[in-house]
Amino acid sequence: MCIERDIDFGRPRRMRCGRCGHEELVSHDWMESWEQGNELCPECGIDCTEEDRARPTYDPDDPAIVDHQVLRMFWYHTSTIPDWPQKEFDPREKLTPETIQRMTRMCGAGAVDRWVERQKSKALHVGTYEAAIENMLRRMGDQPEGDAPFYLYRVVLDDAVGIEPGVHREPTNWVGDAQPEKFLNPGHSVYRYINEHEDEGSISLALTADAIDSVSGIQIPVATKTPARKKQRLATWQDVQLKVKEASVPDRVQSRLAGAFRDVSASNTDHLNLDLLDGLVDLIQNPSHILTLLDSVEPRQV
Numbered sequence: 403m404c405i406e407r408d409i410d411f412g413r414p415r416r417m418r419c420g421r422c423g424h425e426e427l428v429s430h431d432w433m434e435s436w437e438q439g440n441e442l443c444p445e446c447g448i449d450c451t452e453e454d455r456a457r458p459t460y461d462p463d464d465p466a467i468v469d470h471q472v473l474r475m476f477w478y479h480t481s482t483i484p485d486w487p488q489k490e491f492d493p494r495e496k497l498t499p500e501t502i503q504r505m506t507r508m509c510g511a512g513a514v515d516r517w518v519e520r521q522k523s524k525a526l527h528v529g530t531y532e533a534a535i536e537n538m539l540r541r542m543g544d545q546p547e548g549d550a551p552f553y554l555y556r557v558v559l560d561d562a563v564g565i566e567p568g569v570h571r572e573p574t575n576w577v578g579d580a581q582p583e584k585f586l587n588p589g590h591s592v593y594r595y596i597n598e599h600e601d602e603g604s605i606s607l608a609l610t611a612d613a614i615d616s617v618s619g620i621q622i623p624v625a626t627k628t629p630a631r632k633k634q635r636l637a638t639w640q641d642v643q644l645k646v647k648e649a650s651v652p653d654r655v656q657s658r659l660a661g662a663f664r665d666v667s668a669s670n671t672d673h674l675n676l677d678l679l680d681g682l683v684d685l686i687q688n689p690s691h692i693l694t695l696l697d698s699v700e701p702r703q704v
Contacts, residue, residue, distance in 0.1 A: 404476045404558055405465070409531050409689045412652030415603045416461055420454035422446040430654040433602075458603035460569055460596055466605040469565045472592065477557040477607060478534035479527065479617075480541075482550040486619070487611050487704060493521035525573070525580040526614070528557050529597055529606035531693075535685050536600035536655065538622070542662035554622045556696045560615040564590040571595060573608055580608050616701035623681025624695065642679070649683045659686065 414427040417436075424445035428436075435441050436456070442449050443456055450456075465471040479486065494514065497505075505513045528534075538552050566586055572595045573585040585593050591613035597606040646660045663679050685692060 405471070405474050406476055406693065407465075407530065411532050411601075411655050411686050416459050417456045417603075418459040419443045419446060419448070419456040421448055421452070424456075425459065430652070433654070458596065458598050460603055460605050464605055466594065467569055472565055472594070472607070473559050473561045473563070475559075477528035477559065478531045479529075479555045479557060480534045480538040480552055480622070481555065482552055484551075484553060484619075484621075486553065486555055486617070487526055487614065489611070489704075491522075493518050520579070520581065523581065523583075525582050525593070525608040526611060527580075527606060527608055530601050530604045531689060533597050533601035533604055533606055536658060539655070539658045539662040539682070540600065543658070543665045552622050553619045554692065554696070555617045555619040557614055558616045558701065559592070559609075559613055563592055563609075563613040565592045566590045566594065569594045569596060569605060572598065572606075582608070582610050586610070611704065614704045616703050618696050618699040618701045620692075620695050620699060622692070623678065623685055624692065625677065625681060645679060646683065649687060651683060651686055655686060659683070 412430070414429060415433060416425060417428050417433075418425045422443065422445045424443055426444075432441060436450055439449055439451065448455060460467065466475065494502075497514070502514055505517065509516075529537075534554060538554075542552075570585070570593065573580045573593060582591075582593075585608070591610045593608045594605050595608060597604050642660045642664055643656065646656050646663075651659055659682055663682060666678065667675055
């Protein structure tokens with residue numbers, strides 16, 4: 403039986419200074435002030451503009467630093483792909499004829515084939531429930547797929563896979579891709595890294611597809627049992643933020659949630675989709691409901 407970790411979007415974060423090594427737990431208000439350049443490392447005095455500035459780091463009591471615990475945990479991933487991870491897929495389907503011509507012109511003959519092979523072999527990413535939901539909110543807000551249906555996957559790892567020792571910096575390139583041969587040694591399929599962008603300071607995994615034993619998935623956000631109501635006019639940005647604040651969503655995810663909702667709703671100038679907003683809030687405020695739904699899904703072997 404896999405371990406389900408406590409879910410807390412609002413917990414304090416551990417920061418570690420890259421220059422002097424000072425570590426401490428900080429509030430989300432402090433993190434926001436730090437990112438705006440208003441805070442200094444209390445030991446060496448550097449701010450967020452320095453290359454070796456303080457960054458989120460993992461909790462020394464995080465069970466994910468222990469190899470055998472990693473294999474006993476549930477891990478999470480969000481995607482617009484209804485059958486993730488796909489064994490057979492053709493990345494060319496996403497390319498327009500113009501894009502193919504441009505890639506060939508800029509990178510030479512065979513450029514498209516090389517790109518396809520990189521896409522097929524790139525690492526998969528899983529993390530905490532919080533990281534998976536925040537990843538979805540970010541993609542809803544700043545990527546073209548934002549209005550596509552999303553799916554939440556609960557992942558069980560193969561208990562025989564090898565894990566790369568240690569906890570590392572995220573191995574992705576500037577477009578977010580990671581090629582396993584660049585960070586995994588022979589015999590290893592799982593690479594732990596500190597997530598600095600979603601659920602900051604949590605441990606996420608970059609892995610090869612053969613490290614996954616099974617997945618269970620549901621489409622999200624889930625329809626909530628909200629009383630029938632009349633449709634309202636599209637709210638202003640301030641109105642959406644107020645609704646999120648009234649729902650007691652943790653401060654650190656309020657802007658992300660409201661921003662994702664605003665961007666997805668931008669194409670609808672007639673009505674505010676309150677059901678969508680309720681569903682997004684429910685993912686954060688009532689994760690036990692979501693986990694119960696995942697419990698009812700038959701796992702799919704990968």
